[in-house]
Amino acid sequence: MTLLRIAVRSHRTGLIATALLAAIGGAVNAIGFVLIAGTTAAERAVFAQQMELLGRQLSYLLPAPLQLDTMAGYLVWRAFGVIGIAYAFWGLLSATGAGRGDEERGLVEEWLSAGVSRARWLATRALAFAFVAATSLVIGLAITEVATIGLSEALPIGALFLQGFVTWALALVTFALGTFVSQLVTTRRAASSIGGILVLAVFLVNSAARSGLDVGVVRWLSPFYLAERSTPLLRGGSLDAAATIALFVEALVLLALAGLAFIRRDVGASLFQGRAGTSPPVWRPAGDPLLRLPVLSLVDQQRLWILTWAIALAALAWFLTSLTKTVVDALGTSDIPAMRVYFERAGITAYSDFVGVIWFSTLLLLVSLFIVAQVNGWAADDAEGRLETILSAPVSRTRVVVERLAAVIVAVALIVAASSAAVYLAAGSAGISLPFGRFVFASADVVPVAYAFAGIGHALVGWRPRVAVVALGVVAAIGYLTQQFAPLFGWPDWVKNTSLYALYGTPMSKDEWGGMATLVAIGLAGTAVALVAMRRRDVGR
Amino acid sequence: MSDAIATHGLTKDYGAGRGIFDLDLTVMEGEVFGYLGPNGAGKTTTIKLLMGLSHATRGSATILGLDADRDAVAVKRKVGYVPGELPQFGGWRGSEIVAYVAGLRGDLAETDVEAVAKRLDLDLGRKYREYSHGNKQKLALLLAFAPKPSLLILDEPTSGLDPLHQQEFYGLVRDARARGATIFISSHVLSEVEHVCDRVGIVRDGHLATVGPLDQLVGMRAHRIEIVFAGTPPIERIRAIPGFEQIAVDEHRVSGMFRGEFEPLLAALASAHVTKFESREPSLEEIFLGFYR
Numbered sequence: 014m015t016l017l018r019i020a021v022r023s024h025r026t027g028l029i030a031t032a033l034l035a036a037i038g039g040a041v042n043a044i045g046f047v048l049i050a051g052t053t054a055a056e057r058a059v060f061a062q063q064m065e066l067l068g069r070q071l072s073y074l075l076p077a078p079l080q081l082d083t084m085a086g087y088l089v090w091r092a093f094g095v096i097g098i099a100y101a102f103w104g105l106l107s108a109t110g111a112g113r114g115d116e117e118r119g120l121v122e123e124w125l126s127a128g129v130s131r132a133r134w135l136a137t138r139a140l141a142f143a144f145v146a147a148t149s150l151v152i153g154l155a156i157t158e159v160a161t162i163g164l165s166e167a168l169p170i171g172a173l174f175l176q177g178f179v180t181w182a183l184a185l186v187t188f189a190l191g192t193f194v195s196q197l198v199t200t201r202r203a204a205s206s207i208g209g210i211l212v213l214a215v216f217l218v219n220s221a222a223r224s225g226l227d228v229g230v231v232r233w234l235s236p237f238y239l240a241e242r243s244t245p246l247l248r249g250g251s252l253d254a255a256a257t258i259a260l261f262v263e264a265l266v267l268l269a270l271a272g273l274a275f276i277r278r279d280v281g282a283s284l285f286q287g288r289a290g291t292s293p294p295v296w297r298p299a300g301d302p303l304l305r306l307p308v309l310s311l312v313d314q315q316r317l318w319i320l321t322w323a324i325a326l327a328a329l330a331w332f333l334t335s336l337t338k339t340v341v342d343a344l345g346t347s348d349i350p351a352m353r354v355y356f357e358r359a360g361i362t363a364y365s366d367f368v369g370v371i372w373f374s375t376l377l378l379l380v381s382l383f384i385v386a387q388v389n390g391w392a393a394d395d396a397e398g399r400l401e402t403i404l405s406a407p408v409s410r411t412r413v414v415v416e417r418l419a420a421v422i423v424a425v426a427l428i429v430a431a432s433s434a435a436v437y438l439a440a441g442s443a444g445i446s447l448p449f450g451r452f453v454f455a456s457a458d459v460v461p462v463a464y465a466f467a468g469i470g471h472a473l474v475g476w477r478p479r480v481a482v483v484a485l486g487v488v489a490a491i492g493y494l495t496q497q498f499a500p501l502f503g504w505p506d507w508v509k510n511t512s513l514y515a516l517y518g519t520p521m522s523k524d525e526w527g528g529m530a531t532l533v534a535i536g537l538a539g540t541a542v543a544l545v546a547m548r549r550r551d552v553g554r
Numbered sequence: 555m556s557d558a559i560a561t562h563g564l565t566k567d568y569g570a571g572r573g574i575f576d577l578d579l580t581v582m583e584g585e586v587f588g589y590l591g592p593n594g595a596g597k598t599t600t601i602k603l604l605m606g607l608s609h610a611t612r613g614s615a616t617i618l619g620l621d622a623d624r625d626a627v628a629v630k631r632k633v634g635y636v637p638g639e640l641p642q643f644g645g646w647r648g649s650e651i652v653a654y655v656a657g658l659r660g661d662l663a664e665t666d667v668e669a670v671a672k673r674l675d676l677d678l679g680r681k682y683r684e685y686s687h688g689n690k691q692k693l694a695l696l697l698a699f700a701p702k703p704s705l706l707i708l709d710e711p712t713s714g715l716d717p718l719h720q721q722e723f724y725g726l727v728r729d730a731r732a733r734g735a736t737i738f739i740s741s742h743v744l745s746e747v748e749h750v751c752d753r754v755g756i757v758r759d760g761h762l763a764t765v766g767p768l769d770q771l772v773g774m775r776a777h778r779i780e781i782v783f784a785g786t787p788p789i790e791r792i793r794a795i796p797g798f799e800q801i802a803v804d805e806h807r808v809s810g811m812f813r814g815e816f817e818p819l820l821a822a823l824a825s826a827h828v829t830k831f832e833s834r835e836p837s838l839e840e841i842f843l844g845f846y847r
Contacts (some may be wrong), residue, residue, distance in 0.1 A: 070775070117683070202645070295679030296668040298653035305657030314646075314654075398641030402697075403606060405635040406658035409627045551608040553639075 015149045016129060020141030023115075024107060028149045031103050035096050035153020040160035042092040044083055047164050057082040064090075067340060071222050076241055078246040085246040087155070089176070096153070097180050097240060098216070100146065104184035108191025109137040112271070122280055135272050139188065146184045150177040169247065175252045177244035182260040185235040187212055189267035196274035198283050211361075271455050307412070311420035319424045322383055323431035326448035327375070330432040331413045333372055334439035337495040343365050364445040369521030373435055373455055374496060377514050380425055380487035387421050388485055392478035401552050414475075418467050418540060425463040426535055429456050448521075455520040461532035462517050468539020475546025488513065556619070558583045558705050558736035559604060563613035564715055574599045575760045577613070581738055581753075586710045588751035588768070589740040596760040598638045599738040601709045604738070607637055618705060627765075631661070634698035638709035638740070640690045648678035648685070648693055657699050666700045673722055687714035699726050706730060706737045712746050722747050774825050780809045781823065782830035 049059040061081035068078025068090060075094040075157050080086025124134055127461050150452040154177045161168050190211060195204040219237040222228045232238045244250030274284045283440065305315035312319065339365055361367050394400045403413060440447045468552045473481035492512035499509035509515055518525035560583040566573040574596035581587040591597050602608040604615055605628030615622040617629045643651050656662035669680055674692040685693065691714045698706055706727075713718050727737055728749045741747055747754055748768065755765040779798070781787070783806045793801060797814030812819060812833075822830075 200645070292679065294677035295647075295649050296671040297649065297654050297664050298662070298667055299649040301648065304653040305648060307657075310654055310657055389693060396800065398637060398639055401607060401637050401642065401742065402641045402655065403658060404626075404657060405605060405630060405633075405637070407627050407630040407660070408658050547610070552602070553607070 016124065016134070016137045017141055020138050021145055021257070024145040025141060027107055028145050031100060032149040032152040034099055035150060036156035037098050038089060038092045039153060039209060040158025043084060043164055043166070044159060046087045046091075047166065050082070050087070054082075061086075071336075072220070073309045074439075075224060079244075080247050083248070084161060084164075085172070085248075087110075087245050088168070088238060091119070092157075092245075093176060093180070096182055097149055097237070099295045101187040101212055101216075101237070102209070104146065104187035105191040105212050106140050106205060109195050109201050109208055111142070112192045112195025113198070113204045116203055117280060119183075125280065131275050132272055135192065135268070135275055139185075139192070142188050143181075145174055146181055146188075149155070150181055150421065156234035160179060166532060172245040178242050179245075179252070179257060179260075182257055182264070183236050183240040184307040184444045186260055186267070187266040189264040189271065193271040193274070196271055196278060199281070199283050205247075209336065219450070229381045235258070236263060239263075251268045291387055302345050304393070308416050308419045308423065311416060312423050315424065319427060322424075323428045326379060326428055327376070327435035328390040329379075330372060330435040331439040332446070333375065334368060334436050336442055337364050337371075337440070337445060338416070338443060340371075354421065365440075365447050365521065368436060368440060368445065368447060369455060369519060373459070373517070373521070374514070376411050376429070377462055377517060378460060378489065378493045380459055381426065381466050382486075383425065384421065384427065384463055384466040384470055385482060385486050385489060387417075387424075387467065389475055389482045391417060391474045392481055393473075395478055395553060396554070404552055412543055412549050414471060414543050415541065418464070418471060418536075421467045422460060422464055427459055451521050454524075458520045458525060458529055459531050461536065462514065464536035465516075465532040465539065468536035468543065470539075471543035472539045472546060475543045475550060500531050556583055557616070558585065558618055559587075559615070559738060561600075561604075561613065561615040564600070564603060564610055564615050565612045565794065566603055567611045568599075568610055571760065573611070573760050574603070574757070577762055579755060579765065580763060581736060583618075583736050584731065584734055585753060586727060586737045586751045588730045588754040589738060589757065590742065590744070590747060590754055591740075591757035592742055597757060598709055599760075600757070601638070601738075601740055603631075604707055605633070606811045631659075631702040634701055634703035634706045636691075636706075636708040636711045640694060643682040644711065646682050646795075648676065648680060648682060649694065651682060652697065652700075654679060659701055661701050663700075666702060670696045670700045670726070674719060684843065687715035688716060690718065691715055692719065695723065695726065699730065702730075702733070702735075704735055706735060708737065709740045710742075711739060711788070712741070712743060720746065736749055736790045776811050777814045777833045777835065778793050778809070779806065779812045779819070780830070780832040781828055783805050783829035784829050788822070788826050795819050 020244060051056050063080045064087075065078045068075065068081070076090055077232065078086075078090045101393050121134065125131065154173055158168060158170065189210075191204065191208045194211065195201075195209040196202050198207060215235040216237050218228055218231055219235040219241065221236075222232045222238060223241075227384075241258040242253040243254040278284045280288075296435055301313065302308045341361070361370055377423075394403075400413070405408065433452070437449075437452060461533060466489070469488065470481060470485045473484050477484075492514050495504075495509060495512040496514045513532075513535070516525075516528035518528045557641050559579065561577045561579045562578040564579075565575050567575065571699075572594070573828075577600060589597055590599065599608065603610055604617060606623050606629060609623060618632050620629050622629055625757070640782050641834050646654075652662070652667055669744075674696060676689060678693075680689075682690070682693075691711075696712060698708065713724055715723060722748070728738060728741075732743060737750075739747065739751065749770055753767050755764065756763045780839040785806070787803060787808045789803060789805060789808070792798065792808060795812075797812055798819065799811050801808065801810040
């Protein structure tokens with residue numbers, strides 16, 4: 014029981030995050046449906062027709078758009094598809110954390126030396142995740158149900174439970190997959206990367222099939238396909254028993270394989286071990302000149318991480334830009350009053366406005382998340398002793414703060430440059446003309462936002478490293494949601510202006526020098542607080 | 555000879571009696587100083603204060619004439635440091651960590667890195683996470699010794715090293731001393747202090763209990779006494795002997811630490827049937843333990 018209790022506790026952050034995601038995703042989309050789709054059958058029929066046009070364009074990402082004139086149909090398409098993806102990746106990351114992360118920290122060795130068998134250890138971890146995932150789904154879906162009851166469009170509880178049951182089975186499969194992959198490599202990062210590629214691959218197999226490509230029987234290997242075969246919430250839909258059983262069989266087979274591999278391999282090693290290399294020993298420092306240069310050494314240390322962000326954001330930028338015409342054509346001149354109002358309030362009158370509003374608001378959020386990850390790294394530098402190593406060299410605390418912030422600005426500039434180039438090229442190939450000067454200005458204006466976030470983040474790290482990441486993440490999330498919902502719900506300007514992103518403004522349509530100067534001032538204030546906090550604090554406490 | 559390290563009333567109070575209090579300590583240039591104490595005694599706290607990594611609650615410390623806190627950057631140009639808790643560098647290669655630190659320090663010659671790496675048999679081509687604890691410790695030693703600093707501050711420097719590499723470490727310390735460096739070693743491994751130190755300070759519960767030359771500390775005129783009696787030991791009489799401490803009784807055998815004149819001890823034993831009487835100078839280990847009982 015002790016092992017189970019500890020295993021359950023190790024998932025508490027994931028439990029809270031996914032339960033919140035499911036609850037917010039379900040409840041916000043339920044409210045959004047009532048606000049946008051209208052209340053009469055005629056309004057909803059128009060809404061469903063236009064959303065289906067958009068839904069077909071998004072079939073690579075979301076389930077098939079069916080019965081969008083109903084609350085259940087809309088939530089299945091708009092909310093539960095994304096929630097399923099989130100739970101699938103949570104399953105994977107939890108598995109690699111349990112399967113490799115705990116081993117890297119020496120916890121697995123401790124348990125095994127305490128007399129716990131490998132099979133029992135693995136089974137307990139799987140059981141703990143199953144319990145936590147179920148709890149998370151129950152909380153998230155219960156809140157969604159409460160929201161729909163409040164809107165007088167209650168979802169049938171039994172069908173909602175079955176929808177959650179299928180999502181749970183999907184998460185168990187990716188957990189089992191992550192556990193199995195963890196046996197084949199030696200680090201959590203490698204397990205997460207390889208597992209992530211595999212989950213993405215089976216997701217894309219289903220996406221391709223959904224979009225009309227013939228992928229043959231391979232689609233049956235995709236747990237996403239198996240999960241989507243069940244449509245308990247739709248009119249006339251049901252739980253596909255065979256597909257659901259197949260999901261559990263898949264999970265059990267992968268877990269059994271993982272168990273066999275775990276029993277066979279050495280602790281700390283992968284299942285397949287090559288013989289040690291015979292390369293001659295190295296006695297000298299690495300020749301990489303960037304490692305010796307201020308600021309660039311920090312960028313160089315994260316080169317793969319920055320490259321991954323740049324490529325991922327460029328791909329997303331291309332994808333969103335390529336949808337611009339479809340979305341604007343479908344919704345901008347829509348018969349749905351709420352959508353027309355939204356477009357008006359957001360200032361979208363042309364394709365280029367849509368790129369400006371949608372892409373740059375997405376970019377701001379993602380860049381903020383990149384900053385949150387950096388802040389997490391700064392906190393870890395302290396907790397894991399790297400800051401002590403740096404400060405035991407003749408390096409001032411001021412230099413540490415300034416270098417970190419400068420490195421973040423360089424990294425963000427690289428990421429923004431890559432994604433903006435993708436937007437510009439994608440827009441060109443879609444026949445959308447973007448005003449070059451304004452577009453460059455809007456892209457460059459992202460950097461002050463990043464600086465403001467990084468300044469606040471570093472001030473928080475200097476003050477309370479352990480709460481810095483959560484606090485900054487909350488600032489980013491609330492700021493983004495405020496910006497997104499203000500035009501939809503007609504909130505007053507002062508509410509919208511509480512968001513840091515409001516200072517970014519709409520640089521695609523007008524100069525925003527005031528906002529840019531304010532963002533820089535916030536960044537400078539954060540830097541000043543960070544410098545004072547860094548000078549005053551003890552390292553490693 | 556001037557002071558390499560001097561502290562005046564140096565205090566770091568973490569509350570609940572934890573920290574280091576009113577530390578007055580002087581380490582001369584060219585000296586190898588051992589700083590002894592059990593876990594939680596305040597050794598690492600002292601070292602973090604000397605390195606300017608923590609700020610003192612009160613008091614001050616000077617390193618080679620510079621204020622340890624105010625002049626922290628200038629101090630570190632002259633100091634090599636081994637932390638008590640090794641950092642985590644994940645997937646970095648040893649050679650990349652050395653290159654990064656070389657960039658920060660600006661005084662790390664490749665030839666010196668190579669010499670120390672070969673001496674410690676440390677392959678810098680491997681990833682940090684693949685290093686054993688001993689190899690991570692070797693890397694920390696390399697980063698401290700390779701710049702040839704004037705002062706080395708080493709917190710538990712032999713932790714995780716096998717006996718062969720411990721000998722190599724002693725060699726590094728001797729060489730550093732030969733070129734005039736001062737070395738401050740914190741440890742609870744007494745044998746390493748006996749190997750290399752000139753003077754020793756013992757810290758207990760955040761307070762400096764004693765400081766003295768190694769030979770003076772060893773010869774604090776205490777003797778380890780072991781007496782075997784033919785019958786039941788006259789334990790009451792023995793306990794009444796002034797200066798006889800840490801008394802342990804095991805059937806007919808009585809042992810303890812004795813300080814002072816022998817006459818009262820011999821007088822107390824005169825009427826007893828003693829079959830064995832042994833007196834020897836205590837090891838540093840026994841002296842050390844004596845401070846904690």
